[in-house]
Amino acid sequence: xxxxxxxxxxxxxxxxxxxxxxxxxxxxxxxxxxxxxxxxxxxxxxxxxxxxxxxxxxxxxxxxxxxxxxxxxxxxxxxxxxxxxxxxxxxxxxxxxxxxxxxxxxxxxxxxxxxxxxxxxxxxxxxxxxxxxxxxxxxxxxxxxxxxxxxxxxxxx
Numbered sequence: 001x002x003x004x005x006x007x008x009x010x011x012x013x014x015x016x017x018x019x020x021x022x023x024x025x026x027x028x029x030x031x032x033x034x035x036x037x038x039x040x041x042x043x044x045x046x047x048x049x050x051x052x053x054x055x056x057x058x059x060x061x062x063x064x065x066x067x068x069x070x071x072x073x074x075x076x077x078x079x080x081x082x083x084x085x086x087x088x089x090x091x092x093x094x095x096x097x098x099x100x101x102x103x104x105x106x107x108x109x110x111x112x113x114x115x116x117x118x119x120x121x122x123x124x125x126x127x128x129x130x131x132x133x134x135x136x137x138x139x140x141x142x143x144x145x146x147x148x149x150x151x152x153x154x155x156x157x
Contacts, residue, residue, distance in 0.1 A: 002026060003062050005070050006033060006099035006133050008053035009078035010086025013146040016056045018077055020148070024064030029057050029144060032137040033099055040137040048091040055099065057136055067105055071112050074098070080116075081124035096126075099133040106130065 009015045012030040020028045032040045035052030044050050060070065078086055080096040100106040109130045117126050 001062055002059055003067065004101050004133075005058040005060060005067060005105070006055050006101065006136065007058070007070075007074050008033070008055040008095060008097040008099070009074060009080075010054070010094045010096075011089055012054040012056050012139070012143065015054075015078070016145070017147040017152070018073065019056055019058050019070070020145075022060075022065055022070075022073065024062075025058055025060045027059040029138060030146075031055055031057060031139045032093075033134060034097060034131065042140055042143065045093045046091075048093060050093075052093060052137070053095050053097050054093050054139075055097070055136070068108055068112070071098070071109060075112065075116060075121075075126075075128075079122075080113075080126045080128040081122045083127045096128040098128060098130045100130060101133045106132070 007015065016028045016030050019025050032045055032052035033055045035050040037050045040050060040052055045052055058070065078096060084090060084092050084095050086094045098109040100109055113126050113128055113130065
Protein backbone atom coordinates (compact mmCIF):
# COMPACT_ATOMS: atom_id res chain seq x y z
CA UNK A 1 0.00 0.00 0.00
CA UNK A 2 1.33 3.44 -0.88
CA UNK A 3 1.96 5.84 1.96
CA UNK A 4 3.40 9.31 2.40
CA UNK A 5 6.43 10.42 4.43
CA UNK A 6 7.77 13.96 4.85
CA UNK A 7 11.24 14.81 6.18
CA UNK A 8 13.38 17.91 6.52
CA UNK A 9 17.12 17.27 6.85
CA UNK A 10 18.89 20.25 5.35
CA UNK A 11 19.12 21.15 1.68
CA UNK A 12 16.30 19.26 0.02
CA UNK A 13 18.28 18.44 -3.14
CA UNK A 14 20.47 15.82 -1.48
CA UNK A 15 17.67 14.52 0.73
CA UNK A 16 15.46 13.94 -2.30
CA UNK A 17 18.25 12.19 -4.19
CA UNK A 18 18.92 9.90 -1.22
CA UNK A 19 15.32 8.80 -0.81
CA UNK A 20 14.57 8.58 -4.53
CA UNK A 21 17.28 5.91 -4.81
CA UNK A 22 15.61 3.61 -2.26
CA UNK A 23 13.84 0.48 -3.44
CA UNK A 24 10.15 0.89 -2.63
CA UNK A 25 10.12 4.68 -2.93
CA UNK A 26 7.78 5.34 -5.84
CA UNK A 27 7.87 9.13 -5.98
CA UNK A 28 9.66 12.09 -4.41
CA UNK A 29 9.24 15.83 -4.61
CA UNK A 30 10.74 18.76 -2.77
CA UNK A 31 8.88 21.58 -1.13
CA UNK A 32 8.22 23.57 1.98
CA UNK A 33 6.26 22.81 5.14
CA UNK A 34 5.76 23.92 8.71
CA UNK A 35 5.68 27.68 8.41
CA UNK A 36 3.23 30.46 9.00
CA UNK A 37 2.98 32.05 5.55
CA UNK A 38 0.54 31.01 2.85
CA UNK A 39 2.58 32.31 -0.08
CA UNK A 40 5.78 30.29 -0.22
CA UNK A 41 8.68 30.40 -2.63
CA UNK A 42 12.41 29.78 -2.49
CA UNK A 43 13.35 33.45 -2.20
CA UNK A 44 11.05 33.86 0.82
CA UNK A 45 12.34 30.66 2.43
CA UNK A 46 15.93 31.86 2.09
CA UNK A 47 15.08 34.99 4.10
CA UNK A 48 14.49 32.66 7.05
CA UNK A 49 11.37 34.35 8.40
CA UNK A 50 8.58 32.20 6.95
CA UNK A 51 8.99 29.34 9.43
CA UNK A 52 8.93 26.80 6.61
CA UNK A 53 11.47 24.01 6.32
CA UNK A 54 12.86 22.59 3.10
CA UNK A 55 11.38 19.09 2.94
CA UNK A 56 11.19 16.04 0.75
CA UNK A 57 7.82 14.39 0.35
CA UNK A 58 8.08 10.68 -0.31
CA UNK A 59 5.51 8.25 -1.64
CA UNK A 60 6.49 4.71 -0.76
CA UNK A 61 5.18 1.17 -0.99
CA UNK A 62 5.18 -0.12 2.57
CA UNK A 63 5.26 -3.72 1.37
CA UNK A 64 8.77 -3.01 0.02
CA UNK A 65 10.16 -0.37 2.40
CA UNK A 66 8.70 0.47 5.79
CA UNK A 67 8.34 3.83 7.46
CA UNK A 68 10.79 2.62 10.12
CA UNK A 69 13.37 1.94 7.41
CA UNK A 70 12.82 5.43 5.99
CA UNK A 71 13.32 6.88 9.48
CA UNK A 72 16.60 4.96 9.82
CA UNK A 73 17.81 6.41 6.52
CA UNK A 74 16.70 9.87 7.64
CA UNK A 75 18.65 9.77 10.93
CA UNK A 76 21.73 8.11 9.43
CA UNK A 77 22.17 10.67 6.66
CA UNK A 78 22.15 14.04 8.38
CA UNK A 79 23.15 15.50 11.72
CA UNK A 80 20.02 15.55 13.90
CA UNK A 81 21.89 17.23 16.78
CA UNK A 82 22.43 20.65 15.20
CA UNK A 83 19.47 23.01 15.46
CA UNK A 84 18.77 24.87 12.25
CA UNK A 85 21.91 23.74 10.48
CA UNK A 86 23.12 21.03 8.14
CA UNK A 87 26.67 21.31 6.90
CA UNK A 88 27.27 24.82 5.60
CA UNK A 89 23.55 25.65 5.49
CA UNK A 90 22.15 27.71 8.39
CA UNK A 91 18.61 28.79 9.19
CA UNK A 92 15.29 27.41 10.36
CA UNK A 93 14.59 26.23 6.81
CA UNK A 94 17.34 23.61 7.28
CA UNK A 95 16.10 22.21 10.58
CA UNK A 96 15.86 18.49 11.25
CA UNK A 97 12.16 17.65 11.26
CA UNK A 98 9.83 14.70 10.81
CA UNK A 99 6.36 15.70 9.66
CA UNK A 100 4.19 12.70 10.48
CA UNK A 101 1.08 11.88 8.47
CA UNK A 102 -0.65 9.60 10.97
CA UNK A 103 -0.45 8.40 14.57
CA UNK A 104 1.62 5.34 13.68
CA UNK A 105 4.28 7.52 12.05
CA UNK A 106 4.29 9.86 15.05
CA UNK A 107 4.85 7.03 17.50
CA UNK A 108 7.54 5.36 15.38
CA UNK A 109 9.43 8.66 15.05
CA UNK A 110 9.18 9.40 18.78
CA UNK A 111 10.27 5.89 19.72
CA UNK A 112 13.22 5.87 17.34
CA UNK A 113 14.39 9.33 18.43
CA UNK A 114 14.26 8.20 22.08
CA UNK A 115 16.11 4.95 21.33
CA UNK A 116 18.83 6.79 19.40
CA UNK A 117 19.21 9.38 22.14
CA UNK A 118 19.46 6.72 24.86
CA UNK A 119 21.97 4.70 22.84
CA UNK A 120 24.38 7.63 22.56
CA UNK A 121 24.44 7.09 18.80
CA UNK A 122 25.25 10.79 18.48
CA UNK A 123 27.66 12.91 20.51
CA UNK A 124 24.93 15.39 21.42
CA UNK A 125 21.18 15.15 22.07
CA UNK A 126 18.91 14.83 19.05
CA UNK A 127 17.04 18.06 18.33
CA UNK A 128 14.85 16.69 15.53
CA UNK A 129 11.36 18.14 15.74
CA UNK A 130 8.47 15.72 15.30
CA UNK A 131 5.22 17.41 14.38
CA UNK A 132 2.10 16.79 12.31
CA UNK A 133 2.26 17.31 8.57
CA UNK A 134 0.49 20.44 7.45
CA UNK A 135 0.08 22.09 4.07
CA UNK A 136 2.80 20.98 1.67
CA UNK A 137 3.97 23.66 -0.74
CA UNK A 138 5.61 22.16 -3.82
CA UNK A 139 8.92 23.87 -4.59
CA UNK A 140 9.64 25.49 -7.90
CA UNK A 141 10.14 23.19 -10.89
CA UNK A 142 13.87 23.82 -11.14
CA UNK A 143 14.34 22.33 -7.64
CA UNK A 144 12.63 19.04 -8.49
CA UNK A 145 15.14 16.22 -9.13
CA UNK A 146 17.81 18.94 -9.06
CA UNK A 147 20.82 16.64 -8.62
CA UNK A 148 19.52 14.02 -11.05
CA UNK A 149 19.19 16.70 -13.74
CA UNK A 150 22.87 17.51 -13.22
CA UNK A 151 24.09 13.93 -13.20
CA UNK A 152 24.90 14.03 -9.48
CA UNK A 153 23.81 11.68 -6.71
CA UNK A 154 24.65 13.81 -3.67
CA UNK A 155 25.48 17.33 -2.53
CA UNK A 156 29.08 18.09 -1.72
CA UNK A 157 29.43 19.60 1.73
